[in-house]
Amino acid sequence: MSNERTPLMTSGVCGLAVTACGGKSDVTPESDSGTPTVDPRKLNTFFGVMVPTILSMFSIVLFLRTGFVVGHAGLLQGLLMVIVAYTIVSLTILSICAISTNGAIQGGGAYYMISRSLGPEFGGSIGLMFFLAKVCACGEYVLGLVEAILDIFGSDPESSVSQGVRVLPQGYWYGVLYSSVVLLLCLLVCLVGAKIYSRTSFVILILVTVSLLSIFISSVAVKPHDIIITHKGSGNETLRYNASYTGFSVTTLRNNLGSGYSLDYSTNSVMSFSTVFAVMFTCCTGIMAGANMSGDLKTPSISIPKGTIVAVFYTFVVYVLLFLLVGATCDRTLLIQDYGFLQRISIWSPLVTVGIYCASLSAAMCSMIGASRILHALALDQLFGLPLAPATITSSSGNPWVAVLYTWGLAQCVVFAGQLNAVASLVTVFYLLAYAAVDLACLALEWASAPNFRVFLNVRKYLLMLDVRKDHVKFWRPQILLMVANPRSSCQLILFINQLKKGGLYVLGHVQLGDLDSLPSDPVQQQYNFWLRLVDKLGVKAFVDLTLSLSVRQGTQHLLRITGLGGMKPNTLILGFYDSCTPEDFFLQDSAFCDASMELGSEGEYNFGVDLPSLQAHFPPVRHVESPRWLSPEEYVGIISDAIKMNKNVCVGRYFFQLEGEDKDSKVDGSERTIDVWPLNLLQPGSRDYEDVCSLFLLQMACVLNMSNKWRHARMRIFLNVETESSDQGWVVNEETFRELLKKLRIRASIKIVPWDSVVQHHLQPEEEEAKQALSEDFLSAVNSMLMEHSSQAAVRFLYLPRPSPQRSQNRQYLAQVEAVTNSLGPTLLIHGVTPVTSTEL
Numbered sequence: 001m002s003n004e005r006t007p008l009m010t011s012g013v014c015g016l017a018v019t020a021c022g023g024k025s026d027v028t029p030e031s032d033s034g035t036p037t038v039d040p041r042k043l044n045t046f047f048g049v050m051v052p053t054i055l056s057m058f059s060i061v062l063f064l065r066t067g068f069v070v071g072h073a074g075l076l077q078g079l080l081m082v083i084v085a086y087t088i089v090s091l092t093i094l095s096i097c098a099i100s101t102n103g104a105i106q107g108g109g110a111y112y113m114i115s116r117s118l119g120p121e122f123g124g125s126i127g128l129m130f131f132l133a134k135v136c137a138c139g140e141y142v143l144g145l146v147e148a149i150l151d152i153f154g155s156d157p158e159s160s161v162s163q164g165v166r167v168l169p170q171g172y173w174y175g176v177l178y179s180s181v182v183l184l185l186c187l188l189v190c191l192v193g194a195k196i197y198s199r200t201s202f203v204i205l206i207l208v209t210v211s212l213l214s215i216f217i218s219s220v221a222v223k224p225h226d227i228i229i230t231h232k233g234s235g236n237e238t239l240r241y242n243a244s245y246t247g248f249s250v251t252t253l254r255n256n257l258g259s260g261y262s263l264d265y266s267t268n269s270v271m272s273f274s275t276v277f278a279v280m281f282t283c284c285t286g287i288m289a290g291a292n293m294s295g296d297l298k299t300p301s302i303s304i305p306k307g308t309i310v311a312v313f314y315t316f317v318v319y320v321l322l323f324l325l326v327g328a329t330c331d332r333t334l335l336i337q338d339y340g341f342l343q344r345i346s347i348w349s350p351l352v353t354v355g356i357y358c359a360s361l362s363a364a365m366c367s368m369i370g371a372s373r374i375l376h377a378l379a380l381d382q383l384f385g386l387p388l389a390p391a392t393i394t395s396s397s398g399n400p401w402v403a404v405l406y407t408w409g410l411a412q413c414v415v416f417a418g419q420l421n422a423v424a425s426l427v428t429v430f431y432l433l434a435y436a437a438v439d440l441a442c443l444a445l446e447w448a449s450a451p452n453f454r455v456f457l458n459v460r461k462y463l464l465m466l467d468v469r470k471d472h473v474k475f476w477r478p479q480i481l482l483m484v485a486n487p488r489s490s491c492q493l494i495l496f497i498n499q500l501k502k503g504g505l506y507v508l509g510h511v512q513l514g515d516l517d518s519l520p521s522d523p524v525q526q527q528y529n530f531w532l533r534l535v536d537k538l539g540v541k542a543f544v545d546l547t548l549s550l551s552v553r554q555g556t557q558h559l560l561r562i563t564g565l566g567g568m569k570p571n572t573l574i575l576g577f578y579d580s581c582t583p584e585d586f587f588l589q590d591s592a593f594c595d596a597s598m599e600l601g602s603e604g605e606y607n608f609g610v611d612l613p614s615l616q617a618h619f620p621p622v623r624h625v626e627s628p629r630w631l632s633p634e635e636y637v638g639i640i641s642d643a644i645k646m647n648k649n650v651c652v653g654r655y656f657f658q659l660e661g662e663d664k665d666s667k668v669d670g671s672e673r674t675i676d677v678w679p680l681n682l683l684q685p686g687s688r689d690y691e692d693v694c695s696l697f698l699l700q701m702a703c704v705l706n707m708s709n710k711w712r713h714a715r716m717r718i719f720l721n722v723e724t725e726s727s728d729q730g731w732v733v734n735e736e737t738f739r740e741l742l743k744k745l746r747i748r749a750s751i752k753i754v755p756w757d758s759v760v761q762h763h764l765q766p767e768e769e770e771a772k773q774a775l776s777e778d779f780l781s782a783v784n785s786m787l788m789e790h791s792s793q794a795a796v797r798f799l800y801l802p803r804p805s806p807q808r809s810q811n812r813q814y815l816a817q818v819e820a821v822t823n824s825l826g827p828t829l830l831i832h833g834v835t836p837v838t839s840t841e842l
Helices: 045-100 109-118 120-153 172-192 194-221 250-255 273-288 291-296 300-329 332-337 349-380 386-392 401-417 420-447 456-465 487-500 525-538 552-562 596-601 612-618 633-645 693-706 730-744 777-791 808-821
Strands: 225-232 238-245 480-483 506-513 543-549 572-576 649-654 674-678 715-722 750-755 796-800 828-832
Touching: 045 120, 045 194, 045 273, 045 300, 045 332, 045 349, 045 420, 109 120, 109 349, 120 172, 120 273, 120 349, 120 401, 120 420, 172 349, 172 401, 194 300, 194 349, 225 332, 238 332, 250 300, 273 300, 273 349, 273 420, 349 386, 349 401, 386 401, 401 420, 480 487, 480 552, 487 506, 487 525, 487 572, 487 649, 487 693, 506 525, 506 552, 525 543, 525 612, 543 552, 552 633, 572 633, 633 649, 633 808, 674 693, 674 777, 693 715, 693 796, 693 828, 715 730, 730 750, 750 777, 777 796, 777 808
Parallel strands: 480 506, 480 572, 506 543, 572 649, 674 715, 674 796, 715 750, 796 828
Antiparallel strands: 225 238, 649 828
C-alpha cells in the first residue's frame, strides 16, 4: 500500500523524526540539507493527551448546555444520553487503543491510524470526515464563546441605550463579526504551534477546574432566589420569564426527572430527543484530541491510550455530578430559558465566566490544531492531489501552517450558521460516522485475524482474483525478476528497472552458492534484512527473494519457478551483462551509502537493526580483474536459454552504470532524454519482420519506460533497417504497414529509416548448419559502428536479443557476438520477448 505512498508503516507519510525513549535533545543531529532541524515530538501524556482531551470534552456543553439538556430531556433521559454517548466513545477508545499500540504513529492522529490499518483509500475518506467534523466543531465552539460573551456584554433587548458593560450590539451579522475576531485569535495561536498551545492549555485547565469547583461550592453556599429572564421575540417584542434557583430540593429534583421538550429560544424550533442528544454528544467529540496530536507526542503509542482513558473517565464523573446538581437545584424554566444560568447562581459569577471563555476558546483551538494535523497528513499521502498540495508545507519547527490556514478558512464559513445549536447536529453526525468507521476498522482487523493489523484479508482476496486463466493481453504488465550478483555494482540497473515495471511485480533475486546439507543453518534467512534495507535506501518498490543453490543457473531456475504468488509471478527475467569490465562501486558514489550523517538525518525512516556501516559491510567489494568468476559464460547463456524455455521474456542490461538521474531524489523528467529502439534482429539481416512477437515486445517495453515518471517527456525514436539497393523494394510497404501499426497502438515515436547495405555486405551466409552462428568480425564491427553513428547520444537503447543456439558449444561465441555489437554503446537493454503484448481489438 505507502503513499501506499511510501511504505505505510515506515511512514514517510508525516516526515517526523522520532528520538529515542528518554532522549532529551530537541534537535536531530543533521537533516538532509546538513542543517540541524528541531524535533517536533515534545509533548508527554499529560500535556499532549489528557489536557487537550479534557478541555475538548468540557468545551461548550459543560457550561452552556448542561441546563439545556437537563431542562428539555429531564434528568433521567439526560443521564441516559450521557451513558449512551460515553458507551459509544468507550468502544471507540478501545479501538483507538488497539490501533495506536500496534506500531509507530506519526502525525494525523485518527486518520493515520485508520489509513495504516485498512489502507489509505479507506483512511482517506474517514480522515476527510474527521477533518470536516473538527472544522465544524471549531466553528461550534466559537459560536458558543460568542454566545457567552454577548450574554455578559451584549446590549439589553429591552433598552435602546447601552448600560454598564452591555455595550456590544447584537444581531446576526454582529455575531458573525465577533466570531470572525475570535477565529482570528485562534489562528494566531495555532500558527505559533502546538507547543505554545500545550503550555497555555494547562493554565486553561486549571482555570476551568477552579470554575467547576466554584459551581459545586455555590450549590450549597448560594441561597435560593428568583431570576427574571428576557428574550427578544420574533415580532421584536420582549419575552419575560420568571425562573427560580431553589437550592437542593427534592421537589425540584422530582419535577426535573421527566422530559419537557419545548421551544429552543436560540433557533425557534421545538426540541426532541434526537436534537438534544445531538447537542449533548458534542461533549464527547474531544476523545480524539490527544490522538490528533500524535505528531507532537514523544511516545504516541503509550500516551494516546493511557491519557485518553483517564481523561474520559474524569469527564464522565464530572458530567454525571453536574447533571445531578442542576437537576436538583434549578427549576425547568431556568434551565430551558437561560443557557448561561451557571453565572447567575455562582458564588462569584466572573469565575464561571472565565471558565466558559477558557473552555470554549481552548476547545476551538484544539479543534483547529487537530483538523490541521489531519489535513496535513492527508496532503502528505497525496490522496486528494493538487488541491491539498500546499498543505504539506511546514515551518522549521514542524508546524503545518498552510494546513492551519485551510482549516481557519473553512471554520470561518461554519460561523455563518449563526447559532451553536444549528451546527451541533452536523458535528454529531460527522463524529458518529467517524467513530463507527474506527470501530469498523478494528472489527475488520479482528475478523481478518491479522496480528500485526495489516489486512492480509484484502491482499489474499485480490490475489485470488488474479486468475492466470483470465489473463488478457490488454492488461499485461511486466512482472520482473532482476537477478543481482552484487548491489554495489548494480544499483543503477536496479533504479532503472524500477521505472520499467509500470506498476507490476518487481523482485530482486540473488543466488548464494552453497549446499544446505553441509551447513548448520540456512545462511539466506539472515540476509533478508540487509537486502530490504537496500531497497529502502534506493527508494524502489521491490520485493526480495533469495535462494541457496549449488550453481547460479540452478538457483535462477528455482527463483523463476517459485517467486511470486498466484497471478503475481515473474514473466520477465532481467540480467546484468557478462563481460570483463571492472564494475564501479555505487556505494562510494552515492552520499546516501557513504555519509553516516545522512543516516541519522533521514526522517521517518527506521532501519530494522541494519545501520549504514552494517549494510556496507554485508555486501562484498566489487570484483576486480583478477577476481574469480562464480559464473561461467556457458552457464550465463544457459540461464538465458532456460528462461526462454520456461516461456519467460529475457532482458540483458549493459553499461547502466553510466546512466544518471534515476535515484529517488533526482528531478529528471526525461525532457532531455532520447529512447532509441532497434526492433530488427541485427544479427540476422535476412529477417525483415518488424511485427514478430519479439520485436513488438521490445517496442512495448520502450513504451512502458516512456510512460514512467523520469522518462515521460523523453523522445522515442524507432530505427528501421532497410536494404535500399536491393531489387526487392518491399521495405517501402513494410514501412507504411509499421507506421499504421504504431498509429493503432497509439505509440508516439519518430521513425528513422537506416540504409544498411554497407553493413549487410559483411554478413556471411555459410551453408553448413553448424556455422550458422559464425558471423565475421567485420560484420559485427559494422553493426556496432552503425549503432554508434545513430544512437550515440541516446540515454538508453533497446536492441533485439537473438535466441541462443541450443548447442552448448556455441554459447561463448553467442556471448562474444552480443558483446561486440554493444561495445561502448552506453546504457543498452537487449530484449528477447516470447509474450504477445499488443492487441488492436477490444
